[in-house]
Amino acid sequence: MHELGIVEQLVRIAVDELEKAGAEGPVSSVNLRVGVMSGASPEALRTAWEVVVPNTRLKGAELLIDEPPATCRCLECGATSEVDGYTFACPSCDSGQIAIEGGSELQLASLEVEDS
């Protein structure tokens, strides 16, 4: 349910950006960044994509999803590290005092457009 709305929003943003860039050719790929903690499921996004996109300006484009990992900054030793799974401790010093920084991205990164 949730992913359908995300894809509809994504199409709106893409159409605006294509217009702004004056890009008129067919879109060959759409690059998303969907962090592992974004709350959105790449699989469900792909399903929603199949439903929504055939009737839009993005018709025929391939959906490419980059899944950035969760990263944390340790409040004690200052190290920034990737967090493995959901075991939330600093991999460098094992402190539990960490701030989660990356991994919640839900972003349209770029569009690849063919010549018109």
Add this chain to the structure above:
Amino acid sequence: MEVVVTQDILKANDSIAEQNLAAFDEAGVYTVNVLGSPGSGKTTLLEKLAEKLNNRVKAAVIEGDLATSKDAERIEKLGWPTIQINTGGGCHLEANMVSSAMKNLPLDTSNLLFIENVGNLVCTASHKLGERLRIVVLSATEGDDKVSKYPPMFQKTNALIMNKADLLPYTDFDVDRMEEDARRLNPDVEIFKVSARTGEGIAEVADWLVAKRETWFASR
């Protein structure tokens, strides 16, 4: 050619949420997004909080559910102006639903607004509504592992209200483990242990809410 966009997909929701926040600030209304699973005790918590808050604040409530106005009917009995939003099949409230609902609330005579979200530990976390504060209600019968299994929800909240504490003796819920997991995700989270059924711990939550509202009001 490559068109670089780098835009958050939920930005449309976020910008409406910012407008809501500005409108609430203008009206002097401190807004609290109440989150948690279905059946965790969100509505019962509000009912119990009303007993402790009624002389200290002028509250209003937005109730979000898929269907029915059962929760709004319960809250209206407390004397708080209430608007029910039915999302149809939608699994979370969005900022535009709140911006429509707030037009039907007496914001000029309120100073605290609770928005009880749809019961859900997943996508409600990623939709800002225009709130100043988030609280998540997690009940003893759901299990202490929910904190580590649904991290975005607990990472983004200001308070974790562990409800149904009266049932702890009948469950394997490990309060220490819940606290440890919650602080690992969110070192600044406030944790309250309450029973909305017996009233245990409710006064502390009410005091905290009033203090947060006063601090915010003074800093406006």
